[in-house]
Amino acid sequence: AQSVTQLGSHVSVSEGALVLLRCNYSSSVPPYLFWYVQYPNQGLQLLLKYTTGATLVKGINGFEAEFKKSETSFHLTKPSAHMSDAAEYFCAVSLYSGGGADGLTFGKGTHLIIQP
Amino acid sequence: DTGVSQDPRHKITKRGQNVTFRCDPISEHNRLYWYRQTLGQGPEFLTYFQNEAQLEKSRLLSDRFSAERPKGSFSTLEIQRTEQGDSAMYLCASSRRRSGNTIYFGEGSWLTVV
Numbered sequence: 001a002q003s004v005t006q007l008g009s010h011v012s013v014s015e016g017a018l019v020l021l022r023c024n025y026s027s028s029v030p031p032y033l034f035w036y037v038q039y040p041n042q043g044l045q046l047l048l049k050y051t052t053g054a055t056l057v058k059g060i061n062g063f064e065a066e067f068k069k070s071e072t073s074f075h076l077t078k079p080s081a082h083m084s085d086a087a088e089y090f091c092a093v094s095l096y097s098g099g100g101a102d103g104l105t106f107g108k109g110t111h112l113i114i115q116p
Numbered sequence: 117d118t119g120v121s122q123d124p125r126h127k128i129t130k131r132g133q134n135v136t137f138r139c140d141p142i143s144e145h146n147r148l149y150w151y152r153q154t155l156g157q158g159p160e161f162l163t164y165f166q167n168e169a170q171l172e173k174s175r176l177l178s179d180r181f182s183a184e185r186p187k188g189s190f191s192t193l194e195i196q197r198t199e200q201g202d203s204a205m206y207l208c209a210s211s212r213r214r215s216g217n218t219i220y221f222g223e224g225s226w227l228t229v230v
Contacts, residue, residue: 009156036221043120043207043221044159090158103149103172104219106158 002027002093006107014115019078021110023065023091026072033074034092034104035065044090050074061085086114118142120222122208128228129198136194137225141210148191149219150183151207152176159207165191166213198229 007022025031032051036044048059055067065076074091088111092104121140129135141148146167151159162181163173167188177183180198185191195202205224 004158041223041226043223044209045221046218049218092158103151103161103164104159105161108156108158 002031002105004091004093004105004107006089006091006110008110009108010111010113012113012115013081015083016080019063019076019081019085019112021076021089021091021112023074023076023107024072025074025091025093027093031093033065033067034094035059035063035074035076036090036092036106037061038088038090038109040087047076047089081112081114083114083116086112088112120208120210120220122206122222122225124225125223126226126228128230131200131229132197134194134196135198135227136192137206137208137227139191139193139208139210139222141190141208142220144212145210145220146188146213147211147219148185149209149211150191150193151209151221153205153207153224154203162193195227198227200229203227203229 003026005024034049035047037047038044047063048057050057050067058064063078067074088109090109091107094104123138149164150162153159161174162177163183165185168185180196183193205226207224209219209221211219
């Protein structure tokens with residue numbers, strides 16, 4: 001079985017500061033990993049994904065994440081926070097790159113707060 | 117691509133009533149997924165279709181829930197005899213059946229059972 005743990009249900013950073021959202025996963029086979037963002041009353045938008053190859057993955061809006069197999073982590077970072085980054089962020093794992101047979105397993109989410 | 121479309125976006129219903137949600141996936145996406153999201157939680161997988169075949173159902177999908185995708189295009193999710201615990205956002209998503217393809221989500225259908 002696979003699972004995702006997001007450390008910190010709320011993270012608050014100042015505008016312009018580094019954003020770090022933590023995600024650890026558990027999977028019995030090599031996973032595919034995703035970060036999604038959800039703005040209020042909206043669906044989920046893919047930020048980035050790791051399937052194979054380079055372990056440092058760059059996504060939209062200046063976000064990136066690094067797959068560390070030894071630490072079973074896939075933390076999301078952004079060098080400089082912007083007010084528009086305030087949203088809910090979800091880490092997800094799948095055994096299949098498209099979230100096949102059992103779809104995606106999501107963490108509980110981290111609410112990112114940006115302080116002016 | 118016009119995106120995944122869901123209807124209605126919001127539904128308030130009395131306990132015991134039946135409700136139906138519709139999802140139109142991105143055209144040519146042969147995989148379609150339903151998820152449920154409650155407040156403060158991440159989405160939970162309910163079921164998925166490949167074309168018209170329902171290939172996987174979560175144990176979260178009780179007997180009161182039924183999903184269909186009759187022609188391999190749009191899908192419906194029906195909840196019979198709604199309960200207050202069914203109040204949630206129901207998310208539909210779609211993807212192509214090909215390695216590396218992303219799952220795209222709709223904006224969700226909010227259900228409030230009173």
